[in-house]
Amino acid sequence: xxFIKPKSFFSVGRLVAFCFLLFxxxxxVKSGRETIKIDGSxxxxxxxxxxxxxxxIQNQDVNITLNSSGSGTGINLVGxxxxxxGMSSRDIEQAxxxxxxxxxxxxxxxxxxxxxxxxSSEIYDAGVKALTREQIQDIYLGKIKNWKELGGPDKxxxxxxxxxxxxxxxxxxxxILGNKDAEAPGAKLVLxxxxxxxxxxxxxxxxxxxxxxxxxxxxxxxxGLIIGDKTIEPNxxxxxxxxxxxxRELFLVTNGQAEGNTKKFIDFILSDEGQKVVNDLxxxxxxx
Amino acid sequence: MKKFSVGYVSVLTAKWIATLILLxxxxxxxxYSGESIHQIGFGFLSETWNPGNGQFGMLSMLYGSMAVTTxxxxxALPFSIFGAIYIAEYSPVKYRLFLKSAMELLAGIPSIxxxxxxxxxxxxxxxxxxxxxxxxxxxxxxxxxxLMVIPTILTLCEDAFSQIPxxxxxxxxxxxxxxxxxxxxxxxxxxxxxxxAAILLGFGRAIGETMAVMLVIGGIDKLPQPIYxxxxxxxxxxxxxxxxxxETAFNSxxxxxxxxxxxxxxxxxxxxxxxSKYISSKKFRSA
Numbered sequence: 001x002x003f004i005k006p007k008s009f010f011s012v013g014r015l016v017a018f019c020f021l022l023f024x025x026x027x028x029v030k031s032g033r034e035t036i037k038i039d040g041s042x043x044x045x046x047x048x049x050x051x052x053x054x055x056x057i058q059n060q061d062v063n064i065t066l067n068s069s070g071s072g073t074g075i076n077l078v079g080x081x082x083x084x085x086g087m088s089s090r091d092i093e094q095a096x097x098x099x100x101x102x103x104x105x106x107x108x109x110x111x112x113x114x115x116x117x118x119x120s121s122e123i124y125d126a127g128v129k130a131l132t133r134e135q136i137q138d139i140y141l142g143k144i145k146n147w148k149e150l151g152g153p154d155k156x157x158x159x160x161x162x163x164x165x166x167x168x169x170x171x172x173x174x175x176i177l178g179n180k181d182a183e184a185p186g187a188k189l190v191l192x193x194x195x196x197x198x199x200x201x202x203x204x205x206x207x208x209x210x211x212x213x214x215x216x217x218x219x220x221x222x223x224g225l226i227i228g229d230k231t232i233e234p235n236x237x238x239x240x241x242x243x244x245x246x247x248r249e250l251f252l253v254t255n256g257q258a259e260g261n262t263k264k265f266i267d268f269i270l271s272d273e274g275q276k277v278v279n280d281l282x283x284x285x286x287x288x
Numbered sequence: 289m290k291k292f293s294v295g296y297v298s299v300l301t302a303k304w305i306a307t308l309i310l311l312x313x314x315x316x317x318x319x320y321s322g323e324s325i326h327q328i329g330f331g332f333l334s335e336t337w338n339p340g341n342g343q344f345g346m347l348s349m350l351y352g353s354m355a356v357t358t359x360x361x362x363x364a365l366p367f368s369i370f371g372a373i374y375i376a377e378y379s380p381v382k383y384r385l386f387l388k389s390a391m392e393l394l395a396g397i398p399s400i401x402x403x404x405x406x407x408x409x410x411x412x413x414x415x416x417x418x419x420x421x422x423x424x425x426x427x428x429x430x431x432x433x434x435l436m437v438i439p440t441i442l443t444l445c446e447d448a449f450s451q452i453p454x455x456x457x458x459x460x461x462x463x464x465x466x467x468x469x470x471x472x473x474x475x476x477x478x479x480x481x482x483x484x485a486a487i488l489l490g491f492g493r494a495i496g497e498t499m500a501v502m503l504v505i506g507g508i509d510k511l512p513q514p515i516y517x518x519x520x521x522x523x524x525x526x527x528x529x530x531x532x533x534x535e536t537a538f539n540s541x542x543x544x545x546x547x548x549x550x551x552x553x554x555x556x557x558x559x560x561x562x563x564s565k566y567i568s569s570k571k572f573r574s575a
Binding site: 180199 | 509
């Protein structure tokens, strides 16, 4: 058994190679380039990801790191001065302003996103194409349990809620139940990301849920909102002119006015070129 | 054993490092959970979890963890113990290697893969089969977990039987015992402590599993109505942690409450391990 030598795994050669890799990677990070650190909302992350990609084509000397830890974490890290730019899909809350009294938060709106009540395509095709706020409220409160009561097929409703910390839920529940932390006793499932929600609604044929505008597809249909005698379709025009009511602005947050490279990057995002990226990704640009 | 041989020193070092790691995990969990235990206290023993209103009830999660683990073990134990006995004692030698390595391969599949199979296949199947509005239920999570722990328990049990020297069996046969009698009276008593250890490891894997459970259990913090209706969505300690820890600000009460969930999970596993060690050591002394 000469060929089995367990010692060889930790050979000197490997050790040297490992140390070499370690040192080169450390020195790469420290090589004089200015780094812009970005962290925050997972709704805003895909936009920034694409924007950084485009920005880096022209500005190769800038190092930008992007993390996706949620709006709350992003704002906290900006307050602590660990990162330069925070991403947020909601306004900064009073508690956060109180916590960082010495920090002057500056917010830059970079686009708009709508949260839409969605149903499985089978329900949409069966004729439930728009609901009133009160009807959706009753579904989430557990008062309406069958699609029959809303003109759909005789099947019980699979009500899908979101985790309470999600920005998407805050905006949706603020409008439907009047409070972002409101309990939804009618809910049968509680899911997290837009991605997970989309899968669950597509798999089911009796589901209702809430989702970001650009996550609609052929299995996941957006419901219109009946307000008074008008039906407001969830399309880009209505979100742009503000008639569709469940919309939110997406922000970047900095500690004081942005300066230097950070300012250059934010200016790029707000420019026509940057806003075109926002539009192309299915969010609504602030330029319109 | 020689006192300062290389082997002795390295075993000693390994032992102390392992002890230190365990102690520091418990210490960190205690430090971070302190705030929430102090502020919430018995509030943990309610059903409502709503961080926005300062409500942190964990009953549904405790129930979910227990239910899911019980279902998994009830399904997995007969399959894995009888399977192990078959592979070790009855199957022809040429199949044995194949079966064993297939099981070891299954034990090595990452849990996220089981989770995806659960979401894509098992959950819709359960939903259709039982006519439910959603197939993401406590029972579905239990079944997925059973599939995951069977290979673990089975391979370890098989080791427990196959490591018994051949002479024990030969002696049994020479005394005129049948194959079944050899198994029941000679092999089972010898293999028992190792089988117990295998079950314990399966239990640990089942109660600690996060990804696969999180994807199929439905994520709702409610006790089933009625309580034994396992074909309803639920939540476990691990799925709650997996879902919420990333969205929580460090040092908040919410974060601290989540750490408390982790602490309780650890205490459950520790208690279970200690109790089963105690029981098996007691049996040995009396035997």
